[in-house]
Amino acid sequence: MPHLIEVAFKGNRKEFFTWDADEPPPLKAAVIVDADRGEDLGVVNSLGDLAQKRCLGCSHGCGAAPPARRALRLASSADMRQARDVRSQDESARRKGAERVRAHGLVMKMSDAEWQWDRKKLTFYFTAEKRVDFRNLVRDLASLFRARIELKQIGVRDEAKRLDGVGRCGRQYCSASWLPELRPVNLGVAKDQRLSLNPSQISGACGRLMCCLRYEHEFYVQSRKKFPKEGKTVTTAKGEEKVVSNDIFSERVTLRSPDGETRVITLTAFRAELDGGDSVADLAVSAEVPELAELDEILPDTGTYAATIAARAALTATPAPPSVVSDEESQPAAAPKKRRRGRRGGRRGRGKGGSGGDGAPPEPEGLSE
Numbered sequence: 597m598p599h600l601i602e603v604a605f606k607g608n609r610k611e612f613f614t615w616d617a618d619e620p621p622p623l624k625a626a627v628i629v630d631a632d633r634g635e636d637l638g639v640v641n642s643l644g645d646l647a648q649k650r651c652l653g654c655s656h657g658c659g660a661a662p663p664a665r666r667a668l669r670l671a672s673s674a675d676m677r678q679a680r681d682v683r684s685q686d687e688s689a690r691r692k693g694a695e696r697v698r699a700h701g702l703v704m705k706m707s708d709a710e711w712q713w714d715r716k717k718l719t720f721y722f723t724a725e726k727r728v729d730f731r732n733l734v735r736d737l738a739s740l741f742r743a744r745i746e747l748k749q750i751g752v753r754d755e756a757k758r759l760d761g762v763g764r765c766g767r768q769y770c771s772a773s774w775l776p777e778l779r780p781v782n783l784g785v786a787k788d789q790r791l792s793l794n795p796s797q798i799s800g801a802c803g804r805l806m807c808c809l810r811y812e813h814e815f816y817v818q819s820r821k822k823f824p825k826e827g828k829t830v831t832t833a834k835g836e837e838k839v840v841s842n843d844i845f846s847e848r849v850t851l852r853s854p855d856g857e858t859r860v861i862t863l864t865a866f867r868a869e870l871d872g873g874d875s876v877a878d879l880a881v882s883a884e885v886p887e888l889a890e891l892d893e894i895l896p897d898t899g900t901y902a903a904t905i906a907a908r909a910a911l912t913a914t915p916a917p918p919s920v921v922s923d924e925e926s927q928p929a930a931a932p933k934k935r936r937r938g939r940r941g942g943r944r945g946r947g948k949g950g951s952g953g954d955g956a957p958p959e960p961e962g963l964s965e
């Protein structure tokens with residue numbers, strides 16, 4: 597049975613091939629493979645069970661069907677020297693291609709160029725907002741490089757994966773290092789995690805939402821199913837209360853009564869109150885404040901979860917000492933009067949009884965004899 601191997605090329609491009617020899621090639625070994633009307637050189641990225649799994653699940657896999665192309669042989673030292681010479685000419689080809697793009701007046705960005713190992717094919721990767729008619733450009737490039745030209749339009753995420761770089765976290769791009777497939781990320785993922793909706797804080801180098809926003813999204817979705825919806829009014833042992841916030845890490849619910857009294861109880865106690873339980877473990881904000889070391893375990897500081905920071909401040913806050921107030925101060929403040937909306941200046945300058953300063957009714961504005 598031929599062996600299935602995954603071969604990686606320039607720009608994190610990966611394809612699957614069959615290896616007909618008895619023993620599979622070593623991992624990270626350079627091999628010569630069948631390519632489009634020629635041969636190409638790549639590095640063995642995976643083999644065996646891992647290659648089988650990736651072939652079934654990743655976006656560049658071939659599914660259950662075996663790959664149509666074969667890996668021919670291991671690359672020699674002369675093949676490696678030729679590959680280095682070819683790779684050194686990629687940037688020059690990209691610059692010349694960008695010049696021809698500007699000459700034709702096309703709205704497209706030439707991101708990268710890749711020569712095939714045998715120099716029979718040259719592939720240009722570009723990004724564009726709309727469809728681009730590049731037929732004349734292909735003819736111009738074919739006459740310039742004397743090779744078969746292929747232009748591929750890619751997205752900004754694929755461009756970041758191909759060019760590689762360092763993200764805002766200080767590490768290599770996930771898409772270029774280990775992420776097998778680029779899944780779409782929308783703004784709802786950030787909302788579910790209570791992240792800042794400022795695009796500059798949740799966007800990556802490509803200008804789109806960061807791929808890492810999806811890593812913990814499933815955890816937040818499953819955890820919030822156990823909690824009541826924030827803003828909902830529920831009936832507990834103390835009457836009707838409004839759910840202010842939920843702390844999914846320490847499993848606590850913050851409730852507020854119509855009088856403005858706020859309390860924090862555990863999720864278990866909240867369920868007991870809803871089920872009609874008599875014993876309620878009322879956890880006040882000022883009671884049983886854990887130490888800072890325990891807070892780090894209960895509320896891990898991810899640097900992005902705003903509710904975690906708010907809950908940490910609520911737990912560590914000390915209650916204000918009770919003070920003696922007079923009868924007048926204890927009376928509830930009168931509700932502010934609602935401002936009447938009417939025609940501008942309609943009630944301006946009126947005295948008592950709806951009259952002007954001299955007691956006479958005001959004259960209508962905008963009217964003259």
